[in-house]
Amino acid sequence: QKEVEQDPGPLSVPEGAIVSLNCTYSNSAFQYFMWYRQYSRKGPELLMYTYSSGNKEDGRFTAQVDKSSKYISLFIRDSQPSDSATYLCAMSAYGNKLVFGAGTILRVKS
Amino acid sequence: EPEVTQTPSHQVTQMGQEVILRCVPISNHLYFYWYRQILGQKVEFLVSFYNNEISEKSEIFDDQFSVERPDGSNFTLKIRSTKLEDSAMYFCASSDADAANVLTFGAGSRLTVL
Numbered sequence: 611q612k613e614v615e616q617d618p619g620p621l622s623v624p625e626g627a628i629v630s631l632n633c634t635y636s637n638s639a640f641q642y643f644m645w646y647r648q649y650s651r652k653g654p655e656l657l658m659y660t661y662s663s664g665n666k667e668d669g670r671f672t673a674q675v676d677k678s679s680k681y682i683s684l685f686i687r688d689s690q691p692s693d694s695a696t697y698l699c700a701m702s703a704y705g706n707k708l709v710f711g712a713g714t715i716l717r718v719k720s
Numbered sequence: 721e722p723e724v725t726q727t728p729s730h731q732v733t734q735m736g737q738e739v740i741l742r743c744v745p746i747s748n749h750l751y752f753y754w755y756r757q758i759l760g761q762k763v764e765f766l767v768s769f770y771n772n773e774i775s776e777k778s779e780i781f782d783d784q785f786s787v788e789r790p791d792g793s794n795f796t797l798k799i800r801s802t803k804l805e806d807s808a809m810y811f812c813a814s815s816d817a818d819a820a821n822v823l824t825f826g827a828g829s830r831l832t833v834l
Contacts, residue, residue: 642821653724653811653825654763698763706751706820707776710763 613637616699616711625720629686633699633711636680640701640709643675645684648696648713657697658684689718722746724826726812732832733802741797741829743812751820752795753813754787756780757828763811769795802833 616633623629631645642661646654658673660666660682666673672685682701686693699711725744733739745752754766767777769787786798795814799806809830813823 644822646825651809651828651830653827656822656824659819659822700763702821705776706753706768706815706823707765707778708755708763708821708823709765712762 614699614701614709614711617714618712620715620717622717622719623689625689625691625718627689627718629689629693629716629718630683631686631697631699631714631716632681632683633701634679634681635701635709637701637703637709638677638680639703641704642702643673643682644700644708645671645673646698646700646710648698650696654698654700686716689716691718691720694718722824724812724814724824726810726826726829728829729827730830730832732834735804735833736801739799739802739806739831741799741810741812741831743795743797743826744793745795745812745814746816746824747793749814749816749824751775751815751817752787752789753815753823754797755811755813755825756808757811758805758808766797766810799831802831804833807831807833 614635645658648654663677670687674683696713698713700708752769757763768775809828813825
């Protein structure tokens with residue numbers, strides 16, 4: 611089993627839709643969970659950061675972590691064409707080494 | 721907004737040549753990293769650096785790779801004798817002491833080995 615699994619998509623939605631992205635993981639030592647957005651040939655840009663289980667909201671973005679199920683989600687409300695990008699989940703244990711998912715390609719059609 | 725700066729943005733080199741990729745991390749950050757992303761694949765951890773020494777490295781980071789902080793602002797990745805499979809985007813990142821797991825990435829250096 612891969613340490614972090616993420617459906618690569620692509621996921622195509624109409625403008626204004628609610629987008630749900632998720633990752634599963636196998637390493638129970640992971641405590642820190644991040645979502646990064648990556649545009650083509652650019653570096654990952656941090657969107658959301660969560661420690662341990664729970665929800666966190668920032669504007670149109672909500673991150674959820676369910677450690678009991680080893681499952682994390684990112685919801686994007688009122689999606690815009692500018693949200694079209696690759697979304698990477700990443701997680702780490704007690705050190706600073708991040709383990710990334712494969713990334714989900716999101717396309718928001720206007 | 722503070723950012724991590726990487727140079728060059730793209731480098732083409734012949735197999736067997738040495739390459740140095742340069743990074744200027746965010747000025748008050750204390751932790752520095754290199755990651756790489758082969759085209760179409762995951763972002764992978766290479767090495768982390770703190771207090772002028774390597775704190776962790778992956779199995780990818782073999783004797784061909786080295787890192788250095790030659791002065792107070794630069795952080796470099798050297799590949800001694802490049803191979804075709806070293807072709808990838810190389811991302812530098814940094815984080816501060818208060819949120820060491822919150823990494824800010826640079827835009828990347830694309831390395832093409834011919």
